[in-house]
Amino acid sequence: MTQERVNLDSSVGYVLKQAAAALRNAMDAALRPLELSVPQYACLELLGQRQGLSAAELARGAFVTRQSMHTVLQGLQDRGLLTRPSTAPQGRALPTQLTDRGAHLLAQASHAVADVERRMLAALPTGHPDRLRQDLAACANALTPAEH
Numbered sequence: 001m002t003q004e005r006v007n008l009d010s011s012v013g014y015v016l017k018q019a020a021a022a023l024r025n026a027m028d029a030a031l032r033p034l035e036l037s038v039p040q041y042a043c044l045e046l047l048g049q050r051q052g053l054s055a056a057e058l059a060r061g062a063f064v065t066r067q068s069m070h071t072v073l074q075g076l077q078d079r080g081l082l083t084r085p086s087t088a089p090q091g092r093a094l095p096t097q098l099t100d101r102g103a104h105l106l107a108q109a110s111h112a113v114a115d116v117e118r119r120m121l122a123a124l125p126t127g128h129p130d131r132l133r134q135d136l137a138a139c140a141n142a143l144t145p146a147e148h
Helices: 010-033 036-049 055-062 065-076 100-121 129-144
Strands: none
Touching: 010 036, 010 129, 036 055, 036 065, 036 100, 055 065
């Protein structure tokens, strides 16, 4: 049986991973002056758009484990950027809310990350960023198991 090998020079997956790593490095650099990591920023951004998310929902949205998200949440809470009740109002999930200080820092972080994305997409011809977004979403959907 012959083993099929991936040609890295023509592999879409490899180039996609390179782009993801470059984006992550650029975001890390942009967020460092704000003393935020990419997972912390993702958590704040998610809460800025949907207050009251649970740790599990935040972990899924930020692409980290629940355990990692608990560490992220604790660090953000210690900095006064978000609040969580000590007991769940119903069930077990603790809804998380941005504080005013968290919302202010999020505005700065969102601006920094938007600048990174603009720099990245400036390399593409006009109209191609929308096409890239659609194509990447189609790729993700093709590999995502259908829910029953």
